[in-house]
Amino acid sequence: MRKIDKKLELATAYKKWIDKLTAENKNHPVYSSSKNKYYYDIVANLLWVQSGLCAYTEMFLMNPADVRPENWKNGAFTKFDFMGQLDHYDSKLKTSKGWDWNNFFVVHTDVNTKVKRDKKFNGILKPDKVDYDPFYFLQYDFKTHFFIPNKTRTIQEQVLILEDIGVLGLNYKPIIDYRKEYLKPLVDEVDLGFSSIEEIRNKLIKFYTAFEMSIIDLKDNT
Amino acid sequence: MKITKIHIEEFHQFKNLEIDLTYPLGHAKAGQPLDKVCIIGQSGTGKTTLLKIIGGYTYTINDLFNEYPHHEFEKVKVFRKLNDLENSIRVIHDNIKKENIYGWENYKIGNLKVEFEEAVNKHHEYLEKIKTQFIFFPADLRYDFVDSSGKSLSDNKIIDFRKEKLGDIWNIVLSDIQKSQEEELKLRNQISKIAEKEKDINKINIAVKKLERFKNKKNNPISDIADNCLDPLLKNFNLRVKRELDFQTKEDIGFIKIEDLEGNEIPHGLLSTGTKQVLLTALPLYLLKPEDALILYDEPERSLYPSIQKLIIDFYTSLTKNSQFFFATHSPIIASCFEPWEIVELKFNSKGNVVQELYYENERHVDNYKIIPSYLTYDLILSKVFDIDQTHSNERSDKIAEVLMLRNQLKDFKLNNKLGTVKAKKIYAAYKDLSSKLFWDFDIN
Structure with a gap:
């Protein structure tokens, strides 16, 4: 799960609207993906800052070039097809602050519907948090392709991080399988000396964090 | 074709x-x-x-x-x-x-x-x-052994079990079974007669050996079906084909008889659907030899x-x-x-x-x-x-992550020479317990 710099600089029409609501201390309208005219603006802006990846699992959702700034008009983006869903990171805020930019991420559909749903979690792993650093909180076990808490955290912290890893779908089985099939041959290329780390970095289109951590794991175990 | x-x-x-x-x-x-x-x-x-x-x-x-x-x-x-x-x-x-x-x-x-x-x-x-051109076993095979038209399936070139009566499978060998049984009875009668009239132990022994030779010969259809077709499969159900049949006419034989390994005959109605499935799908092929x-x-x-x-x-x-x-x-x-x-x-x-x-x-x-x-x-x-994307549950994923975390913690204790502490021992016990519940199957995922 990469750190995301969630600059709201493309969906300016939405920004104006939400800033006004906030300034006037007004309630948000009821959240509905189909009834709000800013829905696709939010999604397109997020996909741009998320580099086209699921905010949590780094599964590839769409080519970020499709939502690049040149394709926007007057701070709005026309309706488009995309893989994934708009997720309320903290589902408790869905009713009171259903259109809060800080609470939105675009994520893999299965992560949203089959894993995270409305499960309680600790909020330690939030990709846009100022103090979030994947290498501080997480570690990648290249043998199993599981994310686990970083061993340098305290045992109590590790338990909380582990819970959040589970809720955010980082170890959802189909995603482990995709990650394993994608990364194993690439890390092997490095391990066997057929490619340099830099060459593989240039090839990557997803699972960046797992790759970097795999290289660390590889070095630790050789 | x-x-x-x-x-x-x-x-x-x-x-x-x-x-x-x-x-x-x-x-x-x-x-x-x-x-x-x-x-x-x-x-x-x-x-x-x-x-x-x-x-x-x-x-x-x-x-x-x-x-x-x-x-x-x-x-x-x-x-x-x-x-x-x-x-x-x-x-x-x-x-x-x-x-x-x-x-x-x-x-x-x-x-x-x-x-x-x-x-x-x-x-x-x-x-x-x-001889047999086509056989179709539908998914909804009916398990009615008793239902027979009296004809033998070996007369059919096309056998479609959506329509055929399953009891007719058995008619393929019924005459052979009867012939074999009659031959055995004849040999047994010969032994009785010799024993009554001759009182000559050598002659009795010769007659008994003749019966044994007959029984050992591979012309007993029931033993043949048992040895070469059904018993290797039925042993998975702790069952076998009943070989000793007591009958006067072939109508008495009914369908093949199955018994448990202690020799108790299992009525057809009490056979499991799996057993019936094996009987009814293997027997036609064995008997017809297409x-x-x-x-x-x-x-x-x-x-x-x-x-x-x-x-x-x-x-x-x-x-x-x-x-x-x-x-x-x-x-x-x-x-x-x-x-x-x-x-x-x-x-x-x-x-x-x-x-x-x-x-x-x-x-x-x-x-x-x-x-x-x-x-x-x-x-x-x-x-x-089969394109099933989730081949294990979210719970299993959570538990594998937990066991990996615990192992990581233990490595840290080892590095700091603290494996003997109460805390490390507690974590080790939890690690072992969870690992065994995962059957230690988490290294190669």
């Missing part, structure tokens, strides 16, 4: 579907019809329909038309091979005669084009020599425990000669018994049409197959062949 290709331009959910049923390039039998085929696909993709088309375009055309309107088949073509005779078949409905006829195309003998009459004559000549037949099984895994599913495909095929089998199944265990070129995986495309998922890239050559079931674990068969 064997099928080499099915081409469906349009029929129900099928559209532009072409299924090659020959061995691929690079195989020792390249170009020849496949000996066995496994059809898989989620419900609604038409596995059973495909079986019915195969049956209909070879032997059971009228049954096909009883189920589907004839005009729907105009865009279906099936390519067949019978010894050196090849042809493709379209079904045409003769509106004047009100009958369905096979329209032959591309007929060749030994790869040479011939006149239609010559091909037809050859076809009949070859068919005439095949050669050059086309044999279709819909859901052969029905009611069978995985260990038996693993056996049956090889077992069924071993009972026949030069026959072609088609199995439509939902079972990954059954599917794992096939080579990749023997699997026809049907799936819906984005337009809702059924297409075949191809396991090879570029040319259809054995070296170009990317999914090889025999290389895969059942976990991978589920995900790669």
Whole structure:
């Protein structure tokens, strides 16, 4: 799960609207993906800052070039097809602050519907948090392709991080399988000396964090 | 007769579907019809329909038309091979005669084009020599052993268990059993007579040895069925064929008798559905010993425990000669018994049409197959062949992550020479407990 710099600089029409609501201390309208005219603006802006990846699992959702700034008009983006869903990171805020930019991420559909749903979690792993650093909180076990808490955290912290890893779908089985099939041959290329780390970095289109951590794991175990 | 290709331009959910049923390039039998085929696909993709088309375009055309309107088949073509005779078949409905006829195309003998009459004559000549041409085991096989028409199934060239009475399977051997039993009774009577009249121990011994020789000879049909067909399968159910039968007439015999390993006969009504499935699907093949037949099984895994599913495909095929089998199944265990070129995986495309998922890239050559079931674990068969994306639960994922975390913590304790602490011991106990519940199967995921 990469750190995301969630600059709201493309969906300016939405920004104006939400800033006004906030300034006037007004309630948000009821959240509905189909009834709000800013829905696709939010999604397109997020996909741009998320580099086209699921905010949590780094599964590839769409080519970020499709939502690049040149394709926007007057701070709005026309309706488009995309893989994934708009997720309320903290589902408790869905009713009171259903259109809060800080609470939105675009994520893999299965992560949203089959894993995270409305499960309680600790909020330690939030990709846009100022103090979030994947290498501080997480570690990648290249043998199993599981994310686990970083061993340098305290045992109590590790338990909380582990819970959040589970809720955010980082170890959802189909995603482990995709990650394993994608990364194993690439890390092997490095391990066997057929490619340099830099060459593989240039090839990557997803699972960046797992790759970097795999290289660390590889070095630790050789 | 064997099928080499099915081409469906349009029929129900099928559209532009072409299924090659020959061995691929690079195989020792390249170009020849496949000996066995496994059809898989989620419900609604038409596995059973495909079986019915195969049956209909070879032997059971009228049954096909009883189920589907004839005009729907105009865009279906099936390519067949019978010894050196090849042809493709379209079904045409003769509106004047009100009958369905096979329209032959591309007929060749030994790869040479011939006149239609010559091909037809050859076809009949070859068919005439095949004792059992076609057997169909539907998914909803009825388990009524007692129901018999009195005729023997060996008289039928086409055996379709949607219609045949299952009790008729047994009629194939009933006369042989009776003859064998009568012969045994005769020998026993001879011993009694000698014992009564002669009182000569040598003569009695000779008569007893004659009976033993008879019993040891492989002419006892029940022992033959038990040893060579059913007992190897029934042992999985802790059952066996009852060999000693007490009867006066063949009507007394009824159907085959099954007993437990202590010799207690199990009434047919108390046999499990799995046992009945094994009896009724293996016996016809063993008793008929088909050669050059086309044999279709819909859901052969029905009611069978995985260990038996693993056996049956090889077992069924071993009972026949030069026959072609088609199995439509939902079972990954059954599917794992096939080579990749023997699997026809049907799936819906984005337009809702059924297409075949191809396991090879570029040319259809054995070296170009990317999914090889025999290389895969059942976990991978589920995900790669059956397209099940989640092959274990979220709970298992959570627990694997937890055990990895605990192991990591223990490594840290080790690094700091603190493995002897109470805390480390507590974590180790939790690690071992959870690992054993995961059967230590988390390193290679």
